[in-house]
Amino acid sequence: MIATAWRVVGVGFSLLVILAAGLLYGVDPQQTAFGGSFVGNDVFITYDLRTDDLTVLLLAVVGVVSACVQLYSIGYLNERVASYTALVTLFTLSMVTVVVSDSLFLLLIGWELMGACSYLLIGHYWERRDARSGAMKAFLMTRLGDVGFLFGIFVLGLGYDTFKISELGDSPISPGALTTGTLLILVGVIGKSAQVPLQTWLPDAMPGPSPVSALIHAATMVAAGVFLIARLYDVFLAAETTLTVLAVVACVTMLFAAFCAMAAVEVKRVLAWSTVSQLAIMFAGLSLGTDDGRHAALFHLLTHAAFKGLLFLCAGVLLHQVGSAAFVVLRRYTRRGALRKRMPVTFVTMTIGLAALAGVPGFAGFFSKDSVVEAAWHHARDGSTVGWIVLVSVCLTAALTAFYCVRLWLWVFFRTPALAGALGAFEDDDPMADLEEPDSSKLHEGSWLMLAPLIVLALGAVGLGYADGLHLNWAIALATTVLAVFGALPAYSLWRRGADPRPVVLEREFGVDPAYQRVLVVPVEWLARLTVGGDRDVIGAYVRATGRAGVLASAGFRKLQTGNVQTYLTAAVVGVVALAILAGVIGS
Amino acid sequence: MPLIIPLLLAVALFCIGVYGVLARRNAITMLMSFELMLNAVNLNLIAFDAWHVDGLATGQTLAVFVITIAAAEIGLGLAIVLLLFRGHGHVDADAARDLLEQERGAEQ
């Protein structure tokens, strides 16, 4: 009953968001303020809203994806529905807040509420250890970033003497403050969008329900970082250093994530890493500091929302029907092509999604990525190092992306010509490798509630490429396509040989996580124990010692109370003398 | 006669008295030591009185009072000692130790 109510509310709200986007489309930018109070002389806290085309774009994305996800969840999820749907709705609300807010504080509220919702939703299956730890990790890492974000707000807000986003950049500000502020904001962005060095939480957030991954960890929340920088673009443009830092971070991240994706053996994990690297591509576009760079980034955000959401939903279908998205499990069904035949819709839509991700010409990802490359190229041509760096790394990433897309596609859906080692390739990390053939007859397509969103998003993954007119730089298109092919071929040949060599360093994802464990978590736990010990054995010891001293003194005085009057007399006489001496000392 | 002589004598008396009070166990002896101390006081008073001669002989007056006080104290003291003897069967001041607190239920 309650569950149904919440479902209705959720879907309704998403539709409302879409409606709002539709209504606001093409309307002149507006701002409204409500509430507000002075704290001190130079801090005026207020809630402001604004609408402009950026808002509209994001609203559309959020609305559509969340609508799809809400529908999909009806089929996907059937326990703890109420809390789940409520949280998803709350998440959508807070994302909308972030998008429409013109006040840094209001934005921060939405920003962290998203984090909280993501935490709670990742922990939806709280029976599972990986879900628990993943959720905690996600919240803590983003929170760490958010502290930086908060400080950034202080620096910028007090620097510009306003906390209204639309007024930032109007008044003069000291360059130092500007750089510091933007860098601090960047910390928050990095945390939210899982860029290096705070990237490790996103892959671990995958134990959450797939729809959640689709909505939060692919389409919207992680993209909020991109949105934020786009929102504050004028400020960032003024801060050269910050943009360079952003560029470096982005480039490192996209390659790093792509490599990790190449070695992942679980569909959702591959997708998570690819999300990280795709986000990095958007940041790369932003870091160029040019208008078409920004445009390209937002374009990529749009398309990426479509196809990555789609991919996650497909993974969700696999997870839901098969029970696992690990390659090794899927292989069992695939070996007789069961998967492909039994779930045609999933297969087709996922293929479309992967194509878009890999940048196959004609699909959405292709165009958006090319626009980034093109922007980078223009910038580089104007003789900018940043431009060159971005250009090179994006191209490399394109190749790597193609590789892991093809690898995923082939291994999941196609039986290997070389049957030998077909399974062996993934056995080593499989608990139940020598299980007999699963009965693939039970396997069948998901319900239409789940499939409809797939189709919608698939349409998006194809069509959005042509969203802002079809302008194509043939040279670049050719280059990227060739790179994609170069990336795809090795994957294909490896698959033909039924081999999947995974370098240890990649499998370990460059050992970042254990390092953090060793450098951060362990010392903190150690310190915690130290503190408790200190309270108990140092401070507490003083208190206890005081008490004990009192008791001892008391006992001592009782000992002095011998009952012998002459002791008292002696004590008295001694006391007289002592007093005389003491007072004499003090007196003179 | 210089003032110092009686004063020294008085101090000597007083110290003897203090010694007696502290060292002797017998209550009667202690009372006698008190007498010594009080007499030291008297000696002082007389000496000082003789030293600065003021109109009404304050020192001597007080000396008379002190003698009275001593008498009264000794009277009461003897009574108490008597009582002690009746109760305890001896007059050793340091042997009367009934009034030590009992160790009971020290921690409840």
Place this chain on the structure above:
Amino acid sequence: MSLLLIALLAVPALTAAVLWALPAGTGDRVAAIVGSVVSGGVLVGSAVLWWDLVRPHCPCTYRLESFLGPPPRTLPGKIYAYAETDISWIPELDVRFHLGIDTISMPLIALTALLVFLCCLYSLRITPRAGRTRSLIALLLIIETGVIGTFSALDLVLFFLFFEVVLIPMWLVIDIWGDEHDRAGRRRAATTFVLMTVLGSAVMLLGFLLVHRQAGTFDLEVLGENPVAGGHGIALVAAVLIAVGLAVKMPLWPLHIWLPDAHAKAPTVGSVLLAGVLLKLGSYGMIRILLPVLPDATATIAPYLAGFSTVAIIAGSLACLAQTDVKRLIAYSSVGHMGFIGLGIATMSPEGLAGALYANIAHGIITGLLFFLAGGIKDRHDTSDLRTIGRALYARLPRLSGLLTFACLASLGLPGLAGFWGEMLILLGAYHPGDSLPRTTFLVLMVIAGLGAVLTAAYFLRLIRQLCQGDPADNPATAFAVDVSRIELITWAPLIVLTVLLGLWPFTLLDYWTFS
């Protein structure tokens, strides 16, 4: 309206006397009802008083202007008394019975009234195992008198007096109704609490007397008009003494040692009042007395105060990370939060002060809720030890643990909930502290405090993970008759609502505290 204020003080105390007059055997239930009615009346009264205070006619509010534009500034902590009562009490000692409120103290008074009311309501159904509800209620009411008195005292001696009124009742509450499994422990906790606090307040009294020696008056209004100048010498000594005395109550590291035991051993209502209200006496005193009366000397000690507060934030959070007892954990979290408040006061900047005041209220509400929840869990499992309670509370008590999660999120300062604004403003205040303070120091402290906020999140998530989440399979679900009983829901609902409201709409309160 000063009659109303006096009634707020007198009625609970008189009711307590009446309750004790009731025959012992009977009247436990009656006492609870009477207590609820009376404290409810007090709550209503304080609401009326508040409304009357912020009515446009009153000179000490700027509600109207705040819509028109920037409201006028007031000196931080200086009293602009309303509903005043000023009677000479002991002329020989220059002690006056001088009461009054302003926008700083009013919300705290209302908070007190609310929490006491909720505690009495809670005691209607749920009482400690020791019984003797009659006395418990009476003591709660006396505590209410003491706290409201402290918040409305305008004379240093009167402040000290009401400050002391609270001690013995709270000592009894812990000692009699405390943790029924650990007699010696609760006795020790109670005694440590009362002795440390008494020593602290005695030291504070020395400070007051020094102030009197310098300024020749105990009256806060007069002292606010012409404060004790000079940042060194006697003034400094007085400031240090007062600060130490209040820091014991607050408590600031390393004087916090009484707090964890006291909170952990106290009965639910006791912990709620301790954490929700009593700790505020310290911070309120700092704002009300240190800043306006000894401005220069406070500026001298502010960096050290801030340093200790930051240490408190970090130490409290770290200690929480290693706790295995729910109530102890929440108690230590109070150390951390009060550390934030101390930092805010130490910045001596309008933002920091507003933040500190806001955090006072928020902490009172949220921690009160947390202790209520912890008490609920403890009553159900008959222990508050995490290992004994086991995990996967989501499976056993979904609503309760859901509320617990909510409260934890609120307490870790999630934006949109009450905890956020206080901490945010305090950090903002630390970002640009008062003019006379070393900025760099405060910047460093701000960063450390920010990390402390992350640690706060860490231990609350750890709590949720170890208590609420987990695999039901390996902790067999004990069946509970009720998840959240009706009375509990009624008691907790106001706190939950307030948490959300204060989180979403801070402006009403912030408008009261417009310092310059």
Place this chain on the structure above:
Amino acid sequence: MTITWTDWQATAVPLLLALGAVAVLLIDGFWRTGTKQLKHTVITLITGGVILFGLVFVMSQRDAFKPAFCRTAVEGPAECSLVLEPLTIGLWAVLLIGGLGVVGLSAYRLLSADIPVGEYHFLLLSALVGATVLAGARDLATVVIALEVVSLPSFAMVALRRDRRGSEAALKAFLVSVLSTAVMLFGISYLYGVTGSLYLQTIATRMPGIDPDLRRVAFAAGLFVIVGFGFKIAAVPFHGWLPDTYSGAPVEVTAFLAVVSKSAGVAGLLVLVTFGVAPSGSDLRIVVAILAAVTMTVGNLAALRQVEAVRLLAWSSIGQVGFLLAPLAVGDAQAVVAYLAAYVVVTLGAFGAVAVVQRHRPGGLFLSDYRGMVRSEPGLGVALVFFLMVLAGLPPGLAGLFTKFAAFQAVIDAHYGWLALVMALNVMIGLAVYLRWVAELFRLPADDPFSVNIESPAVGVISLCAGAAVVLSILPGTLFALAG
């Protein structure tokens, strides 16, 4: 030659008390017929009446100044031996109230049967005579004699039961006191020698002028005098006799010692310190301050672990004396008198409660015998809790709180910071002492709760004390108005 003159009103109260004493003795001696109860009642009424009359008289004489036994001095104002002035009034009021309370506590069926009534009241009255004279005395001879007149009867009272414990208690008190008298007289003799006068004011005026060689002598002499009183009020380290004597004497006599004779000692010391021996700025005040610090600390610490009610009260009274000495050391008479008044009232009440328990509970000496009294004997329990809170100086015991406060203020205003800190520490220790008792009272009785029907006189006295304490808590001003 010199003429001396006297305002007889100044001597009215002591004279009256003395007459009363004689009357009581006579009645006791020549009373043959009639029941014991009647006799006792009559004696009680006479004694009480006399004291009450004295009290009324004193109150009627407020802010009067009436010297007695005066002679025109060679230089300066007239020298008087006995002065009735606001300070005296306050002290007398305190002393008489104390005496009245003790009389009430020793009414028929309260006074233990083996104490001869007549002697008891006679001694009580004569001790009061000495006490009043001591409070008004302004020359050393009068001081000494008055002190003796206070002391000797009280020893007799201690031993009045004529049993082992009584005699031992008396002996201890006696020996220590006699030694103290001797020391004090020794000091006085030197004071006389140095200044050539026994009048306090003369001493005070001449003290600064004496030649430096004698200064140390004068200092030692003053020290001896103060020490003499130190024995009397049982300041550490001259306190050894007190716990034993308290626990050895009958409870009523203990109450008398704790209230009247201690107040007398404090009064005498106050007179000495403020009027002559230790004018402000002299090192002797430092001595007194040190005494105060040591006394309160030792007293409270030793009380911390006591398990007998009387002994706890004894030690805590030592601690209280420490607090009394603190304002005394800075010569703040007002604070001292106020503190003394509050102390007297609540100590009477506490001893009353203790007497009730000891009378009705076989061997009811221990704190554990008070378990659960708040529940089983609400009136008595609550009253006792209130008295203890006044002694501890915490709400609801505002009388105690404000008198302590006044002490703090006096000390702080006299720039004795260290003493103030010691006092703060002792507030904590003292609280710890009394809380142990309060905890017992509030605990639920494990077995046989203490519940009896208390004699109406005891109820009267205790409730009077409680009422007085409550009034003083609401209007602490009256306390400070006592000494002008």
